[in-house]
Each structure stands twice: as C-alpha cells, then as structure tokens.
Amino acid sequence: MSTVALAVADGMLHFELSVAYEVFGADLTHIADPWYEVSVHGAGPVRFDRFLLEPERGLDRLPEAETVIVPGWADVDVDPPADLVDAVRAAHRAGARVASLCTGAFVLAAAGLLDGRRATTHWAHTRALAERHPLVDVDPDVLYVDEGSVLTSAGKAAAMDLCLHLVRQDHGSVIANTVARRLVVPPQRAGGQAQFVTAPIPARDDHPLTDLLPWAIARLGGPLTVEDLARRARMSSRHLARHFRAATGTTPLQWLLTQRIRRAQELLEATDESVEAIAAATGMGTATTLRRHFNRTVGVPPDAYRRTFRAARGTRGEPVD
Structure with a gap:
C-alpha cells in the first residue's frame, strides 16, 4: 500500500489532515524503504478554516491510489459534497483501502461503504451517524475499527492510532513503533480500547x-x-x-x-x-x-x-x- 491519497474538500478539519500527512507524507525512507508516496486530492482550492489548500490532483484521480484517507468532516449536519462521495466510492470499487479519520466516517457512510459494516467516529457524533445511516453498525466505544478494506477512527488522537495501525499492517510492528517514537506519541493503542478516557x-x-x-x-x-x-x-x-x-x-x-x-x-x-x-x-x-x-x-x-x-x-x- 505504497500510494496514499488524502481526499479533501471545503469544510474538513485540518488536524486530521495534518496527522495523516505527518505519518505518511514525511520522508521516512531511513526507517523503511520504500515508504509512502502521498498526494492530496480535491476539486479545486480547499478552504480549511483560515487558510486555503491547493490540491495537487483532482478527485477524479482518487481511484489510482492504493490507500485513500478521508480527514474529519467539520459540520456533520451538512451532507458532504457529492463529488467527494462519488470519488471515495469509486476508489473503493477500484480496490483501494479506504480509511476515515474522526468524522470523515460521514463521508464513507454517504458513499455506502459502511453499510452492513461495523464503524466508529468521534464519540460526540456516533448517535448522529447511527441515526442518519441505520445500516451502519456504529460502535461508540472504540478507538478505531478495521473492517479490512474499510477502516474508521474516533477523534483526534485516535486518528493517529489508526494511521499507525495502517503502518503496522504494511511494515510491521517494529517500524510502526519506530514511527511512534519519532512522533513522540505512545506505541499504538489497540482499536478496541475505550475512546473516552475520563482522566488520561x-x-x-x-x-x-x-x-x-x-x-x-x-x-x-x-x-x-x-x-x-x-x-x-x-x-x-x-x-x-x-x-x-x-x-x-x-x-x-x-x-x-x-x-x-x-x-x-x-x-x-x-x-x-x-x-x-x-x-x-x-x-x-x-x-x-x-x-x-x-x-x-x-x-x-x-x-x-x-x-x-x-x-x-x-x-x-x-x-x-
């Protein structure tokens, strides 16, 4: 899974995008060679709160990637753009491994990728996900869910956990732990761990x-x-x-x-x-x-x-x- 595409659109959260880019976009060939080739895909300039991002590739090229990552979706009460949803669906049909970070799960659900599957998102939005997409088996109590070709994570820190989980799948636990140490984060937490901890x-x-x-x-x-x-x-x-x-x-x-x-x-x-x-x-x-x-x-x-x-x-x- 050496090619990773970050699928972005107006209204997404920059923290989750930054997490994914830090894990997969940094030059870590000294740790594992080959590492990942990362590209950002969007339909024109994308607004993230107070800055604009110019994607290097269009959404039409999303199916070329082996792994597609969808960052968090800021306003879960608003339907994600149809072109983003269609591109994510097409990428999965083309054989891509598709992962959502935090509320990016709403994009995957809109694409029908979570129907009949177990999934999660930020604990504050699990009820909304379940109500809006009743065919999805929403688990509010885990950090991330791995359903093979479709993966979903809870919010913020859990996005890092899922990214490290993908590295572990591709390169093994030794490399994943090395990446975690480089980022000064704890070794990867298990996906089944509770996502809401009252006192870290x-x-x-x-x-x-x-x-x-x-x-x-x-x-x-x-x-x-x-x-x-x-x-x-x-x-x-x-x-x-x-x-x-x-x-x-x-x-x-x-x-x-x-x-x-x-x-x-x-x-x-x-x-x-x-x-x-x-x-x-x-x-x-x-x-x-x-x-x-x-x-x-x-x-x-x-x-x-x-x-x-x-x-x-x-x-x-x-x-x-």
Missing part, C-alpha cells in the same frame, strides 16, 4: 502509572500478574484497577495481555525463534496459550502471521526489492 495519565512524575507501565513492559518475559503490578505501585489490586481504567480505558490484565501480544508480533516479524520460545519470552508460558490468545486478538495464528508478514516484507522484515 497526567504529564507528571508522581502519577502512580508513570513508572509502572515501562517497568512492566521491561518484564513481560516473566510471570507478571496484576498482584505484582499492584505491589509495585504500592496499592491494592482494586485501587490499581481504578487507576488503569481511568488512565487507559482498560483493565490491568487486558493491558498486560495486549503488551504480550505486541511483543510476540515483534518477535515473529524480526526473529526466527520458535513459537514455543516466543511464548516463553513474552510470558505466555506455552505455545498453546500464545496461539489461543494471539489468534483471538490478531485474527490469525502466530505461524500464519509470520508467513504472511515474511511474504509481504521479505525475510526478517526487510523490504522486498
């Missing part, structure tokens, strides 16, 4: 999870339990669970499992270690346990994941010539 981790040294999370990640290979986390944080398991729910939107146990699966993905991509060895290195214990959780979380068994990744990227994650 404060940027201060005395927050109880500030030191705990990296401490735990450094010890995934051991038999780490929720009780171990609570003991390290010097609080009860119940108190720890409240902090985790408020800060991450999930439970300590689910967070641990997610980190173990991600570590397993990295090892499957970058090493020739056996599934048994990877199970031990990620604290999953046995290959049977790893296969069960990996298949349920990722959707394929570890062996199939490795074969698919190697076939797409070449041995040990190196780009295919």
Whole structure:
C-alpha cells in the first residue's frame, strides 16, 4: 500500500489532515524503504478554516491510489459534497483501502461503504451517524475499527492510532513503533480500547502509572500478574484497577495481555525463534496459550502471521526489492 491519497474538500478539519500527512507524507525512507508516496486530492482550492489548500490532483484521480484517507468532516449536519462521495466510492470499487479519520466516517457512510459494516467516529457524533445511516453498525466505544478494506477512527488522537495501525499492517510492528517514537506519541493503542478516557495519565512524575507501565513492559518475559503490578505501585489490586481504567480505558490484565501480544508480533516479524520460545519470552508460558490468545486478538495464528508478514516484507522484515 505504497500510494496514499488524502481526499479533501471545503469544510474538513485540518488536524486530521495534518496527522495523516505527518505519518505518511514525511520522508521516512531511513526507517523503511520504500515508504509512502502521498498526494492530496480535491476539486479545486480547499478552504480549511483560515487558510486555503491547493490540491495537487483532482478527485477524479482518487481511484489510482492504493490507500485513500478521508480527514474529519467539520459540520456533520451538512451532507458532504457529492463529488467527494462519488470519488471515495469509486476508489473503493477500484480496490483501494479506504480509511476515515474522526468524522470523515460521514463521508464513507454517504458513499455506502459502511453499510452492513461495523464503524466508529468521534464519540460526540456516533448517535448522529447511527441515526442518519441505520445500516451502519456504529460502535461508540472504540478507538478505531478495521473492517479490512474499510477502516474508521474516533477523534483526534485516535486518528493517529489508526494511521499507525495502517503502518503496522504494511511494515510491521517494529517500524510502526519506530514511527511512534519519532512522533513522540505512545506505541499504538489497540482499536478496541475505550475512546473516552475520563482522566488520561497526567504529564507528571508522581502519577502512580508513570513508572509502572515501562517497568512492566521491561518484564513481560516473566510471570507478571496484576498482584505484582499492584505491589509495585504500592496499592491494592482494586485501587490499581481504578487507576488503569481511568488512565487507559482498560483493565490491568487486558493491558498486560495486549503488551504480550505486541511483543510476540515483534518477535515473529524480526526473529526466527520458535513459537514455543516466543511464548516463553513474552510470558505466555506455552505455545498453546500464545496461539489461543494471539489468534483471538490478531485474527490469525502466530505461524500464519509470520508467513504472511515474511511474504509481504521479505525475510526478517526487510523490504522486498
């Protein structure tokens, strides 16, 4: 998916456009070569609040792209332009992977791409999306939804999560994590994580999870339990669970499992270690346990994941010539 088209029109949100361009438009060939070729598509000059953007290509060329990204749509009470909707629909029919960021989901829904599919958008607009497009299975409680050739995200930070998810699909978890570090954002959050978190981790040294999370990640290979986390944080398991729910939107146990699966993905991509060895290195214990959780979380068994990744990227994650 090396060609990425950003589909824009008057009335879109510039933050989501900037997120997509920062991830896919920057020259990151020193991280992965080839990287993405990005183009901006629109029907003439596009107004973003107080500035104008001159797209380099017309909407008629949108079907040429392998991936199409639709940024947020500012006024969800107004129907998106018909030419934008038609171009997005045509691109999907031509085989493009189409992703919306935030309220860009309203464009995809207008194009009929979300009918019969699960989708999400910014939590403040999920009810409007469901009411206006009753054939869409709207999930208000997730960061993003991956339906294969159609993907949708919640708002703002979740747009970054979805973009990193696409990088992970195309280049693997090691490259996606490298991009995240470059952008000084957390490693990609799972799509199923709650999108509305009442109290994110404060940027201060005395927050109880500030030191705990990296401490735990450094010890995934051991038999780490929720009780171990609570003991390290010097609080009860119940108190720890409240902090985790408020800060991450999930439970300590689910967070641990997610980190173990991600570590397993990295090892499957970058090493020739056996599934048994990877199970031990990620604290999953046995290959049977790893296969069960990996298949349920990722959707394929570890062996199939490795074969698919190697076939797409070449041995040990190196780009295919």
